Amino acid sequence: xxxxxxxxxxxxxxxxxxxxxxxxxxxxxxxxxxxxxxxxxxxxxxxxxxxxxxxxxxxxxxxxxxxxxxxxxxxxxxxxxxxxxxxxxxxxxxxxxxxxxxxxxxxxxxxxxxxxxxxxxxxxxxxxxxxxxxxxxxxxxxxxxxxxxxxxxxxxxxxxxxxxxxxxxxxxxxxxxxxxxxxxxxxxxxxxxxxxxxxxxxxxxxxxxxxxxxxxxx
Amino acid sequence: xxxxxxxxxxxxxxxxxxxxxxxxxxxxxxxxxxxxxxxxxxxxxxxxxxxxxxxxxxxxxxxxxxxxxxxxxxxxxxxxxxxxxxxxxxxxxxxxxxxxxxxxxxxxxxxxxxxxxxxxxxxxxxxxxxxxxxxxxxxxxxxxxxxxxxxxxxxxxxxxxxxxxxxxxxxxxxxxxxxxxxxxxxxxxxxxxxxxxxxxxxxxxxxxxxxxxxxxxx
DNA sequence: CTTGACGTAGAACGCATGTTCGATTATGAT
DNA sequence: ATCATAATCGAACATGCGTTCTACGTCAAG
Numbered sequence: 053x054x055x056x057x058x059x060x061x062x063x064x065x066x067x068x069x070x071x072x073x074x075x076x077x078x079x080x081x082x083x084x085x086x087x088x089x090x091x092x093x094x095x096x097x098x099x100x101x102x103x104x105x106x107x108x109x110x111x112x113x114x115x116x117x118x119x120x121x122x123x124x125x126x127x128x129x130x131x132x133x134x135x136x137x138x139x140x141x142x143x144x145x146x147x148x149x150x151x152x153x154x155x156x157x158x159x160x161x162x163x164x165x166x167x168x169x170x171x172x173x174x175x176x177x178x179x180x181x182x183x184x185x186x187x188x189x190x191x192x193x194x195x196x197x198x199x200x201x202x203x204x205x206x207x208x209x210x211x212x213x214x215x216x217x218x219x220x221x222x223x224x225x226x227x228x229x230x231x232x233x234x235x236x237x238x239x240x241x242x243x244x245x246x247x248x249x250x251x252x253x254x255x256x257x258x259x260x261x262x263x264x265x266x267x268x269x270x
Numbered sequence: 271x272x273x274x275x276x277x278x279x280x281x282x283x284x285x286x287x288x289x290x291x292x293x294x295x296x297x298x299x300x301x302x303x304x305x306x307x308x309x310x311x312x313x314x315x316x317x318x319x320x321x322x323x324x325x326x327x328x329x330x331x332x333x334x335x336x337x338x339x340x341x342x343x344x345x346x347x348x349x350x351x352x353x354x355x356x357x358x359x360x361x362x363x364x365x366x367x368x369x370x371x372x373x374x375x376x377x378x379x380x381x382x383x384x385x386x387x388x389x390x391x392x393x394x395x396x397x398x399x400x401x402x403x404x405x406x407x408x409x410x411x412x413x414x415x416x417x418x419x420x421x422x423x424x425x426x427x428x429x430x431x432x433x434x435x436x437x438x439x440x441x442x443x444x445x446x447x448x449x450x451x452x453x454x455x456x457x458x459x460x461x462x463x464x465x466x467x468x469x470x471x472x473x474x475x476x477x478x479x480x481x482x483x484x485x486x487x488x
Numbered sequence: 489c490t491t492g493a494c495g496t497a498g499a500a501c502g503c504a505t506g507t508t509c510g511a512t513t514a515t516g517a518t
Numbered sequence: 519a520t521c522a523t524a525a526t527c528g529a530a531c532a533t534g535c536g537t538t539c540t541a542c543g544t545c546a547a548g
Contacts, residue, residue, distance in 0.1 A: 062495095079334070080342045082299050084535060096497050101537070116297070120338035120504070120535055124298045135354045136387050169354050169385035172487060187463050193411045193486075195461060213488045243413060245405050266486035268411075269390060270431045280525095302505060314527055319507070338505055338534065 061110070065103050067092040069112060073125055082121040136167045137176035139201055145182040145189070145215070145224060166199055166267070173264050178204040180261075182215075191242035192226040198268045200226070202261040213243065213263040220256040226263060279328070283321050285310040287330060291343055300339040354385045355394035357419055363400040363407070363433070363442060384417060384485070391482050396422040398479075400433075409460035410444040416486045418444070420479040431461065431481040438474040444481060 061069070071092040075083040083091060085100050094100050104123060107113045116122030141164045166181050173179060184198045192213070194200065200215075208214045210230045216238070217224045227240035231254070238257050241249040279287075289310040293301045301309060303318050312318050322341060325331045334340030359382045384399050391397060402416045410431070412418065418433075426432045428448045434456070435442045445458035449472070456475050459467035 080300075081334075081339055084338070085537090086535070096499095097536080098498080098538080099496065102495080116299075118503085118536060120302070121299055122536080135385065167353065167387035167389045169387050171385045172485065190411070190462065190464065193408070193413050195411050195463075244408065245413075246408065263488045265488065266484070267390065268484040270481045270483065303507090304505070314529095315506080316508080316528080317526065320525075336506060336534080340506080 061112075062103070062106075064092065064094060064099075065107055068094070068100065068103055069107060069125065072113070072123065076125070082124050084121055085123075088123075135170055137170050137173060137179065138165045139168055139173070139176070139179045139181045140165055141181040141183055141199070143182060144185045145200065145226075146185050166201075168201060168265065168267075173201060179264065180204065189226050191244045191247045193243045194226060194266060195268065198266060200263055201265040201267065203264050204261045206259060208259055208262050215260040215263065216240065216257050217260055218252060218257055220253075224260070229259070279330075280321070280324075282310065282312060282317075283325055286312070286318065286321055287325060287343065290331070290341065294343070300342050302339055303341075306341075353388055355388050355391060355397065356383045357386055357391070357394070357397045357399045358383055359399040359401055359417070361400060362403045363418065363444075384419075386419060386483065386485075391419060396479075397482065398422065407444050409462045409465045411461045412444060412484055413486065416484060418481055419483040419485065421482050422479045424477060426477055426480050433478040433481065434458065434470075434475050435478055436470060436475055438471075442478070447477070 068088055071088060072083060075087065075091060085097050085104075088094065088104075089097055089100050092100075094103070104113065104115065108115050112126050114124050114126050170176065180202055182200045182202060184194050184196060184200060186196055189195070189198075202215060208229050211228055213226060214229050215224055215226055216229065225240070227242060230239040230241065231237075232239050232251070236254050238252050238254050239249055240252060286306055289306060290301060293305065293309060303315050303322075306312065306318050306322075307315055310318075312321070322331065322333065326333050330344050331341050332344050333342075388394065398420055400418045400420060402412050402414060402418060404414055407413075407416075420433060426447050429446055431444060432447050433442055433444055434447065443458070445460060448457040448459065449455075450457050450469070454472050456470050456472050457467055458470060
């Protein structure tokens, strides 16, 4: 949680901000100046206006000038920061096949989409989801029916859990990746601590994306 | 998605509904009657009012009478149907200890809360979350650091994945539960298909809740 | 003490906005 | 054709509501 200098907010300003949020959670529409006045215990409408100017300057609220109920908390103002992100389920992952990668044209229709709280996955860019079939991913502690949220990227850091397509075996797998011997060799370590890591030639492995989150619904 | 007889909606009514949703997505506050009039291409404010009455009767919008911008789509009207639910993380689960159960008094402060899309967990009632420490849950395919979303319940169906406290061993575990021998014996089957099920006396086991979802952030 | 910035109050202004009402015109069943 | 019902329109009304202005009090710096 990054807050913009909350300590510099006067106590009535904090009350106003809290009241607006509470009011919107309750009514799904912002309060009027006078409702703020009563609800936050401010003595006059001009005082509300006064405090609102300060909150606006601090980018904590957005205002539509001269419009009724035209004050909304800044967080709710831009749709980018919405609390859920829709991730398209682009296919199934099977050990014997390359993991599907996102088709840019694929529209995110409701049936093939999973909603994830943004607080879990962060930025929604480049995200796609795979449904795991069979128990081929058992050493990544992933079972039949699980949903894997992936972020498409070529760059992975040591220790990232990633989807790797092994060209010599012609199959995909989910492992923690560590570069060794100057990047010539990859150490692939199963998520399951009971299993031993193994090693592959970096030329025979291609990284398809990193795992952001694993979801198992029961 | 259950819609209430959408076919009986006249075409201008559909336009109004669509416009309100679009407007709210854009501005985070509902439109005025006159904005609806222009935005949905209605000829007069009284016509908007007229159509709004119909939409209200069909429970598609909620209205605050005589309040400015007092028309909100019914879906957004009750906070119950919000798209995320906040689940309190009430503690950690360790094999050698009983799993913590939710403290009703515990306030859901931001630090100890996880946001889950409602589409994943459904009803938010009775939900709590546990953070898994160590690899004691490895046979449930759950690793150190994973978050388990639980629903507090005494009733479990055969095959449900549940947290069971074994009184004779004084430890908690996550297994699929099957009642056998008329409920006298419980069959506990690990989520991991490579592991064998085992059996306990029902009198020595108490069910603490069922697993709704497992989240692994990476 | 003076001054100026800041916080406070209350009232008034003026446009915005939800509502209502009477009148007029389809629509559709009898 | 007739009658009831639904749909439409424009205008007017009363009040909701954001804004602004003036006056006053407080307090620290010069």
